[in-house]
Amino acid sequence: MTLTEVRGLASMTDGAQLRWVARGDTTRQPAVVMLHGGPGLPDYLGDVAPMVADLAPVYRYDQRGTGQSPWRGPHSFARHVEDLAELLDEWDVPKAVLIGHSYGTDLASRFCLAHSDRVAAMLLMCGPFVGDWRTGDQAERGRRMSVAQQARLRELEELSHRTEEREVELLTLAWFTDHADLERGWHWAAQGARRRRPVNWAMNGELGREGRADPLDERLAELRACLPARAELLGGRGDPRPLAALESLALRLALPLTRIEGAGHEPWLEQPDAVRAHLRRFVQGAVGA
Numbered sequence: 001m002t003l004t005e006v007r008g009l010a011s012m013t014d015g016a017q018l019r020w021v022a023r024g025d026t027t028r029q030p031a032v033v034m035l036h037g038g039p040g041l042p043d044y045l046g047d048v049a050p051m052v053a054d055l056a057p058v059y060r061y062d063q064r065g066t067g068q069s070p071w072r073g074p075h076s077f078a079r080h081v082e083d084l085a086e087l088l089d090e091w092d093v094p095k096a097v098l099i100g101h102s103y104g105t106d107l108a109s110r111f112c113l114a115h116s117d118r119v120a121a122m123l124l125m126c127g128p129f130v131g132d133w134r135t136g137d138q139a140e141r142g143r144r145m146s147v148a149q150q151a152r153l154r155e156l157e158e159l160s161h162r163t164e165e166r167e168v169e170l171l172t173l174a175w176f177t178d179h180a181d182l183e184r185g186w187h188w189a190a191q192g193a194r195r196r197r198p199v200n201w202a203m204n205g206e207l208g209r210e211g212r213a214d215p216l217d218e219r220l221a222e223l224r225a226c227l228p229a230r231a232e233l234l235g236g237r238g239d240p241r242p243l244a245a246l247e248s249l250a251l252r253l254a255l256p257l258t259r260i261e262g263a264g265h266e267p268w269l270e271q272p273d274a275v276r277a278h279l280r281r282f283v284q285g286a287v288g289a
Contacts (some may be wrong), residue, residue, distance in 0.1 A: 002135070003053050010090040012083055018085065019068035020061035021159025024053035030120040030287055031093045032058045033084070037102025037127070039075075041196045042067025045101065048268050051276045052283040063107075065203045075206040077214070081111050088118060095120040097286045099279070102127050102265065103207075109216055116226035121286035123279070125234045126265050129245045130217040136242035144177040144240065165193035168193040178265035188269055213250055224253045230286050234255050234278060236263035236270070248273060 006022045022031075032052060036043045042062045049058040062069040063143035064083055084107070088096055098122050100108035105127035112119050129137075142150065156162065156170040172186065179185025216223070233255050235246045243259065249256040258278055263270040 001205065003050070009091075010061075010087055012086050014079075016071045016073075016083070017069065018061050018062045018064060018083060018087065020059060020091075022059045022091070023049050024055055024057040026057045026091070028057055028277050028287075029093070030056065030097055031091065031097050032056045032283060032287075033088075033093075033096045034058060034060045035084075035097055035098060035100040035104030035107050036060070037100075037104045038063070038066065038200075038204060039103045039207040040066060040200035040202075044192070044196050047263070048099075048101075048275075048279070051268075051279050055280065056097065056287045059093070059096075061087060065200045077107075077110050077207065077210055078114075080107055080207075081114050085115055085118065088253070090113075094118065097121045097123075097283060099123045099125065100127070101125045101136045106211065106216060109239045112226055112228075113219060116228070119228050121228050121230035121282070123232050123234060123282050124240070126236060126239060126267070127246075128216055128249070129241050130215070130220070130249055131245055133242055133245040136245070137240050140240040141244070144182060145173075149173055167197075167199075171196075171199070177240055180236065180262055180264040180270055185245045185264065188266070196211055220249075220252050225256070227253065229283070230282075232282060234258045234260065234267070234275075236260045236261060236265060236267040238264040238270070241265065 003024050008028065010018050010020060024181050034045045034049060036045050043060050045060055047140060049060060052058060064071040065075060095118050098108040105124040108122055108124060109128055111124060153173040156166055162170065172189045175192060176182060176185040177187035179188060233246055233250050235243055237243060237259050246257055260271050260274050262265040268275040
């Protein structure tokens with residue numbers, strides 16, 4: 001089955017222009033919107049969208065400052081939330097099924113806090129991580145890397161300027177431990193290090209600082225109160241980020257958590273059939289397909 005793909009450029013009220021793509025029948029409602037992670041990476045969910053695009057139209061976009069959505073001004077959660085609201089208006093989508101991955105789960109959660117009336121359903125994949133999850137994450141990554149790899153990563157991180165070759169090396173070292181299968185993970189990380197570029201490190205830093213100053217942890221009661229009737233969490237058991245953090249979040253938000261065996265932070269790469277089945281069940285329930 002061949003599905004139509006439409007691309008566009010949307011102008012935001014502050015002048016930023018965001019590149020987007022839609023797959024499937026865009027006359028159907030509600031639509032699915034996939035929110036990529038980072039922050040500071042371009043959209044990388046092109047392999048995930050086709051899993052459900054026959055059930056509902058799927059929109060994706062490069063967040064401002066990434067990919068084909070250039071932006072040199074400041075970044076804030078509030079502005080990124082409003083970008084999504086303005087995009088929904090541009091697409092004539094009153095309510096959306098949000099599927100966020102990694103940082104995209106933070107964005108989806110903050111959008112829900114500000115615009116709960118526009119969220120038909122929400123699936124949070126591999127995030128958001130709350131509490132002191134970084135300690136466990138760093139320890140597990142240390143176990144997955146050799147001493148030499150750890151030393152080389154630190155060396156690359158400390159460089160004030162990196163060549164293209166060194167940037168690719170840094171990203172590969174930083175990302176291969178995201179996967180349960182480290183051998184295949186190295187291949188995926190090296191591939192991503194060349195495709196998911198350039199990394200907007202300034203955006204990453206700005207939103208990281210704001211996240212520490214205004215943590216989602218402190219708004220979980222508010223988030224729980226405004227969640228849509230259909231909301232779920234999904235995580236890979238092999239993610240270096242501790243699954244216990246997602247289990248704690250599931251309890252605090254009273255949400256079901258699906259654990260994907262043999263998969264890391266990008267579970268659709270390692271267990272595509274399991275992820276496809278889960279996404280299709282979730283979207284079918286959300287849109288009544």
